[in-house]
Amino acid sequence: MIVAFSVTPLGVGEDVGEYVADAVRVVRESGLPNRTDAMFTSIEGEWDEVMAVVKRAVAVVEERAPRVSVVLKADIRPGVTDGLTSKVDTVERHLSV
Numbered sequence: 174m175i176v177a178f179s180v181t182p183l184g185v186g187e188d189v190g191e192y193v194a195d196a197v198r199v200v201r202e203s204g205l206p207n208r209t210d211a212m213f214t215s216i217e218g219e220w221d222e223v224m225a226v227v228k229r230a231v232a233v234v235e236e237r238a239p240r241v242s243v244v245l246k247a248d249i250r251p252g253v254t255d256g257l258t259s260k261v262d263t264v265e266r267h268l269s270v
Contacts, residue, residue, distance in 0.1 A: 174217070174218070174219070174220055174223060174247055174248060174249045174250065175215055175216070175217045175247070175248045175256050175257060175260075176215065176216055176217075176223050176224075176227060176245060176246070176247045176248075177213040177214070177215045177245070177246045177247075178213060178214060178215075178216075178227055178230075178243060178244060178245040178246070179212060179213050179214070179243070179244045180192075180193065180196045180230055180231055180234050180241060180242075180243055181193075181241065181242040181243075181244075182234050182237070182238030182240070182241055183238060183239070183240035183241065183242055184238060184239040184240050185237070185238050185239075192234050192237060192238060193234075195233045195234060195237075196214070196230035196231070196233060196234050197209050197214055197230075198233075199226065199229045199230040199233050200214050200216055200226055200230055203216070203222075203226045203229075205217060205218040205222065205223065205226060206218070206255070206257050206258075207257075208257055213244075213246075214230075215257060217254075217255075217256055217257050220249070227243075227245065231243055
């Protein structure tokens with residue numbers, strides 16, 4: 174499964190990059206395939222391991238922010254691995270035609 178999620182601290186002002194970096198650090202330290210862009214961090218793995226990482230990423234932000242907003246989207250497709258790369262490769266292949 175691939176989960177794309179964002180964690181936004183609320184009540185800490187406009188500059189939230191430091192808080193987001195804490196959440197991304199948790200994801201990167203998990204060892205699971207992941208990718209971060211301007212809007213979301215995507216992580217790939219089995220349901221329980223991915224959701225545990227998301228929970229830890231939220232918790233690390235929650236330690237410093239009075240309120241946290243989470244947006245999450247999941248692609249649950251049993252038997253598919255390397256979806257983070259293969260889905261993008263497929264789109265790029267179609268764009269090159």
